Amino acid sequence: MQNIVIKEVISPSELKTFVYLSEKLHENRPNWVPPIYADEWIFFDHKKNPAYEVADTILFLAYINNQPVGKIMGIIHREYNELQQIKEARFFHLDSIENIEVVKLLIDAIQSWAKAQQMETLVGPFGFSEKDPQGFQIEGFEYLPVIATATNPPYLPQFLETLGFDKLTDCVVYKIDIPAEIPPFYQRIFDRAQRNPKIKLLNFTSKKELKPYVVPIFRLVNETYKDLLGFVPLSEAEMQKIAKAYLPILDPDFVKIIVDEKNEPIAFVVGLPDMSKGLKKARGRLFPFGFIHILLDARNNKQLDLLLGAVKPNYRGLGLTTLLGVSMIQAAQKRKMEFMDTHLILETNHTMRGEAEKLNGKVYKKYRIFQKAIL
Numbered sequence: 001m002q003n004i005v006i007k008e009v010i011s012p013s014e015l016k017t018f019v020y021l022s023e024k025l026h027e028n029r030p031n032w033v034p035p036i037y038a039d040e041w042i043f044f045d046h047k048k049n050p051a052y053e054v055a056d057t058i059l060f061l062a063y064i065n066n067q068p069v070g071k072i073m074g075i076i077h078r079e080y081n082e083l084q085q086i087k088e089a090r091f092f093h094l095d096s097i098e099n100i101e102v103v104k105l106l107i108d109a110i111q112s113w114a115k116a117q118q119m120e121t122l123v124g125p126f127g128f129s130e131k132d133p134q135g136f137q138i139e140g141f142e143y144l145p146v147i148a149t150a151t152n153p154p155y156l157p158q159f160l161e162t163l164g165f166d167k168l169t170d171c172v173v174y175k176i177d178i179p180a181e182i183p184p185f186y187q188r189i190f191d192r193a194q195r196n197p198k199i200k201l202l203n204f205t206s207k208k209e210l211k212p213y214v215v216p217i218f219r220l221v222n223e224t225y226k227d228l229l230g231f232v233p234l235s236e237a238e239m240q241k242i243a244k245a246y247l248p249i250l251d252p253d254f255v256k257i258i259v260d261e262k263n264e265p266i267a268f269v270v271g272l273p274d275m276s277k278g279l280k281k282a283r284g285r286l287f288p289f290g291f292i293h294i295l296l297d298a299r300n301n302k303q304l305d306l307l308l309g310a311v312k313p314n315y316r317g318l319g320l321t322t323l324l325g326v327s328m329i330q331a332a333q334k335r336k337m338e339f340m341d342t343h344l345i346l347e348t349n350h351t352m353r354g355e356a357e358k359l360n361g362k363v364y365k366k367y368r369i370f371q372k373a374i375l
Helices: 012-026 037-043 078-084 100-116 155-162 184-194 207-224 236-249 276-282 290-300 320-334 350-358
Strands: 004-008 055-064 067-077 088-096 121-124 136-139 166-177 200-202 255-259 265-273 303-311 339-341 362-373
Touching: 004 100, 012 037, 012 055, 012 067, 012 088, 055 078, 055 100, 067 078, 067 100, 078 088, 088 100, 088 155, 100 121, 100 155, 136 155, 155 362, 166 350, 184 320, 200 320, 207 236, 207 255, 207 265, 207 303, 255 320, 265 290, 265 320, 276 290, 303 320
Parallel strands: 088 121, 303 339
Antiparallel strands: 004 055, 055 067, 067 088, 121 362, 136 362, 166 339, 166 362, 200 255, 255 265, 265 303
């Protein structure tokens, strides 16, 4: 029997091992896509990531013969638990060689830590918020993962089920073929919505034009995402941080915002040309030349990834979703793109699923968030 040692991550060198371990475990797996490591280092930096102010965390590494073979992060989000009146711990960044005993011992370490703090349930994979990659992929492994989604091997969710975890919820991803022409029923709704004198659809040609709207759309996120699993309202500081981080990579062609008579955002959608192949070539590193691979992939890619969107509650039912959708399709047509990835949609979000299915979207990936009582 192999001697598996679980050790808490304490030193900077151990943190470096933690951050890059998945690359060593999976870089030869065809459909593994690395993260952008510059973002990963910000995620783990207590000074740069404000989430650490409202959450307790712990990191563990698993070793066999002094070689790292697995990792896991534990999170107790104090603010979320207080808002929801629950005692929940989360696990995140779980990865391992194909060895269920390694996974079991990593989970046991998180459960012991969480139990000592009187937590009652363990949920995951789930990060600080729904903006982090959620769940483990359970279907669609033949397709490349997109940015901000899990890129796990199939055996990890299977191990969790064997270890007694149950499904908390699933998220689905639709593939939507970009039509050569806008369907007539959508075009009629689009034309009617555009004639509404109280709203205006904004299209952007530069990041300079877009910049003033980035923080306001995050305020709209706070208003519209409040009932989503794991959502905690963004502080103004977090909004500024996210805006600064993501403005450089936004493509103005694929940001659509609808404003009211006061020029306040009431609906928006954000997409990006897929960059998964570029990330693989860059090995997740932007410098010295990685960003070139990423930019070239984004410029030539035929897939558009939808990342974020929202409609203000009292403006729903007015055709704004169609207004955004059609304008996004038109932008994709101009760039000669062939299909869209909707990103993760909760399986119970029938409104969003209905919009995807109106465009003949098909579910082609599925992700699962697991739960287990802490005994």
